[in-house]
Amino acid sequence: MSITEQIPSLELLQTMLKIREVELEIARKYPDGDMRCPTHLSIGQEAAAAGVCAALKKDDLAVSTHRAHAHYLAKGGSVRAMIAEIYGKATGCSRGKGGSMHLTDWSVGFVGSTAIVGNSIPVGVGLGFSLKMKGVENISVVFLGDGSVEEGVFYESINFAVVKKLPVLFVCENNLYSVYSPLSVRQPKDRRIYSMVEAMGITTETVDGNDVAQTYRAALDSVTRIRLDQKPHLMELSTYRLLEHCGPNFDNELGYRSKEEFEFWKNKDPIKNFETDLIAKGVISEFDLIKLRGVIKEEVKDAFEYAERSPYPDENEAFANLYSA
Ligand SMILES: Cc1ncc(C[n+]2csc(CCOP(=O)(O)OP(=O)(O)O)c2C)c(N)n1
Ligand SMILES: [Mg+2]
Numbered sequence: 001m002s003i004t005e006q007i008p009s010l011e012l013l014q015t016m017l018k019i020r021e022v023e024l025e026i027a028r029k030y031p032d033g034d035m036r037c038p039t040h041l042s043i044g045q046e047a048a049a050a051g052v053c054a055a056l057k058k059d060d061l062a063v064s065t066h067r068a069h070a071h072y073l074a075k076g077g078s079v080r081a082m083i084a085e086i087y088g089k090a091t092g093c094s095r096g097k098g099g100s101m102h103l104t105d106w107s108v109g110f111v112g113s114t115a116i117v118g119n120s121i122p123v124g125v126g127l128g129f130s131l132k133m134k135g136v137e138n139i140s141v142v143f144l145g146d147g148s149v150e151e152g153v154f155y156e157s158i159n160f161a162v163v164k165k166l167p168v169l170f171v172c173e174n175n176l177y178s179v180y181s182p183l184s185v186r187q188p189k190d191r192r193i194y195s196m197v198e199a200m201g202i203t204t205e206t207v208d209g210n211d212v213a214q215t216y217r218a219a220l221d222s223v224t225r226i227r228l229d230q231k232p233h234l235m236e237l238s239t240y241r242l243l244e245h246c247g248p249n250f251d252n253e254l255g256y257r258s259k260e261e262f263e264f265w266k267n268k269d270p271i272k273n274f275e276t277d278l279i280a281k282g283v284i285s286e287f288d289l290i291k292l293r294g295v296i297k298e299e300v301k302d303a304f305e306y307a308e309r310s311p312y313p314d315e316n317e318a319f320a321n322l323y324s325a
Helices: 009-032 046-053 069-074 079-086 120-134 146-150 152-163 193-198 212-229 259-266 270-280 286-309
Strands: 061-064 110-113 140-145 168-174 203-208 233-238
Touching: 009 046, 009 069, 009 079, 009 212, 009 270, 009 286, 046 069, 046 140, 046 168, 046 212, 046 270, 061 069, 061 120, 069 079, 069 110, 079 286, 110 120, 120 140, 120 152, 120 168, 140 146, 146 152, 146 168, 146 193, 152 168, 168 193, 168 212, 193 203, 193 233, 203 212, 212 233, 212 270, 270 286
Parallel strands: 061 110, 061 140, 140 168, 168 233, 203 233
Antiparallel strands: none
């Protein structure tokens, strides 16, 4: 096996388990009413964040969307600071002013996430521009959803990145939906996002985004190529969210997606399948997996306790660090 075919299996598993446990705990505690911001959970989509971020360096930069928990955590963001942020506490990563959709941690290269669909795409491209101007070998990663491909700024940003040859990796997590609207009512029949975008002069690929090993390998290839060639690239990752668009519940009773479709994707659970694979290959034993889950549960429990006992921001802080144009 060549060195590039080896994957950091345990790191990938640990990252996905951590994201899943954090979000399950958010879902469990959300009804208490202490998290007062909307939360968009990525349960079912963990492999995309884990696979891509494992291919990055700590000082590579990333931006994300309203569904940002997984990206923030996979990039190395602190669990304590994220949970405190969701609780609106002064110890949160945005000092309690941002909530779930506005996460940031420059110390791990996670520059930020925003609630406006498509809004962070040009920011990520601008970051790529700044990295290029500085002459460093870092790259900028833009996590986006299939819905943001319907925003004009997506095309402007891709065009600018192509023309200026920017070191930007666009990662489109295609989970088939924008809220309750499937792709079939939003984009022409048979359009494949990656092939449409390729026509703009950027290399693209499509990857099974629920297969963390495949996602990691593809991301490592893409990231290495971007560093070397100083050109942007787009990965379209097919995936599926298992909970409602926004909030802690299932919403299958609304009828916007079929039971068959849901079951198909539930069987493609990125964590369960990877665990089964790693146990079969002897990479981890069932015993060690249980221990690993236990350690992660403790870290998550600690983060919630930290958030709950942290103070709210001082009211004198209300207008600090706020900007408007
Ligand atoms: C400009 C804008 N239009 C509409 C919305 C409302 N909105 C919030 S999330 C969302 C869905 C976006 O879908 P997608 O980009 O595929 O991300 P997903 O929720 O599937 O992760 C929409 C339409 C918004 N926040 N911003
Ligand atoms: Mg979507």
